[in-house]
Amino acid sequence: xxxYGKQFLDQEDFKSVLNSLKSEKITQxxxxxxxxxxxxxxxxxxxxxxxxxxxxxxxxxxxxxGWKKNDLILISSITFxxxxxxxxxxxxxVDFVDxxxxxxxxxxxxxxxxxxxxxKKKKKIKTVVVTDYGGLPADWDQLYKLKKKLNFSxxxxxxxxxxxxxxNQINYQTKYSDAAALSFHPVKHITTGEGGxxxxxxxxxxxxxxxxxxxxxxxxxxxxxxxxxxxxxGFNYRMSDINAALGISQLKKINKFVRRRKEIAQIYNSFxxxxxxxxxxxxxxxxxxxxxxxxxxxxxxxxxxxxKTFFKKLRKKKINLQxxxxxxxxxxxxxxxxVNFKKLKNSELFFKNEVSLxxxxxxxxxxxxxxxxxxxxxxxxx
Numbered sequence: 001x002x003x004y005g006k007q008f009l010d011q012e013d014f015k016s017v018l019n020s021l022k023s024e025k026i027t028q029x030x031x032x033x034x035x036x037x038x039x040x041x042x043x044x045x046x047x048x049x050x051x052x053x054x055x056x057x058x059x060x061x062x063x064x065x066g067w068k069k070n071d072l073i074l075i076s077s078i079t080f081x082x083x084x085x086x087x088x089x090x091x092x093x094v095d096f097v098d099x100x101x102x103x104x105x106x107x108x109x110x111x112x113x114x115x116x117x118x119x120k121k122k123k124k125i126k127t128v129v130v131t132d133y134g135g136l137p138a139d140w141d142q143l144y145k146l147k148k149k150l151n152f153s154x155x156x157x158x159x160x161x162x163x164x165x166x167x168n169q170i171n172y173q174t175k176y177s178d179a180a181a182l183s184f185h186p187v188k189h190i191t192t193g194e195g196g197x198x199x200x201x202x203x204x205x206x207x208x209x210x211x212x213x214x215x216x217x218x219x220x221x222x223x224x225x226x227x228x229x230x231x232x233x234g235f236n237y238r239m240s241d242i243n244a245a246l247g248i249s250q251l252k253k254i255n256k257f258v259r260r261r262k263e264i265a266q267i268y269n270s271f272x273x274x275x276x277x278x279x280x281x282x283x284x285x286x287x288x289x290x291x292x293x294x295x296x297x298x299x300x301x302x303x304x305x306x307x308k309t310f311f312k313k314l315r316k317k318k319i320n321l322q323x324x325x326x327x328x329x330x331x332x333x334x335x336x337x338x339v340n341f342k343k344l345k346n347s348e349l350f351f352k353n354e355v356s357l358x359x360x361x362x363x364x365x366x367x368x369x370x371x372x373x374x375x376x377x378x379x380x381x382x
Contacts, residue, residue: 020244060235065127083155101349108139137164157181300353
């Protein structure tokens with residue numbers, strides 16, 4: 001079965017993890033600092049705080065920004081549920097912003113409409129959470145101008161776009177946002193098994209995240225080791241040295257991982273751009289797509305089979321696609337929230353038409369071409 005995503009591990013990865021298992025400390029040891037320093041160097045940011053998942057990273061950033069009960073958080077409607085869940089855990093109020101149909105990223109026009117709506121109600125927006133959908137950076141210049149003008153914070157949900165660039169800048173996440181969350185889940189560009197990180201140029205945010213990831217424990221030098229203070233309750237969101245060791249090894253391969261994803265995407269682009277009921281991922285010249293996902297938009301209204309049947313038939317061919325994502329406002333945790341579907345028309349259409357094709361380092365060209373032809377046979381059959 002060919003799934004939409006898969007990790008790649010080689011002998012260097014195995015060796016790195018094995019060495020960490022043989023070391024004196026397998027958690028809270030030296031591998032964490034090495035991994036964090038490697039992230040800072042690669043992403044050209046001042047601070048990196050490794051954590052247990054991308055969701056943990058979002059949670060710690062939200063805490064460091066002071067999210068509290070009834071704070072207003074704006075989130076793209078097409079993204080993973082993690083950022084919305086964090087808001088609910090902290091008692092904040094969530095509202096959803098429509099996306100661009102062509103790329104799945106947060107719509108600047110819809111965001112401005114939402115800002116004006118709350119301005120009339122005299123409600124302040126605390127934070128906007130921006131997902132670089134699928135690996136394509138959002139419109140960060142415009143987002144940054146709005147941030148400065150209206151004085152809200154921005155979290156970059158960068159879990160999709162490790163290795164992506166905006167205006168040829170790999171450090172765009174920390175340049176335009178207060179902090180960014182990374183994920184190292186196995187289907188992402190690099191993996192630590194489970195894991196994530198906070199990256200930022202803000203010392204206060206980094207210090208708060210570093211403190212809260214380990215129960216909020218404050219220790220002082222020259223004191224007995226059992227003496228510590230806790231001024232604020234924290235969490236056990238630490239990454240182990242075993243995970244960090246894998247991350248150190250994986251990070252060395254990030255360039256070839258992203259390069260291979262681009263090669264696969266180019267095959268898909270060349271093939272599906274010739275089919276009029278298909279829309280390939282949007283790719284403006286000032287952005288560099290890192291292709292965590294390859295979201296193909298198929299106009300299912302114009303073909304003879306439903307999306308559900310389409311998936312079933314491909315699965316019989318051992319091709320397992322995915323959809324990213326169910327709009328968050330459709331989930332049960334928001335079922336009582338009033339939603340103006342006219343304001344989210346792109347999200348509705350994107351969800352109806354989007355399918356995520358397999359894209360990962362080990363995927364062979366012959367398999368990519370087979371996926372293309374199997375899809376074409378289904379959607380163009382008369």
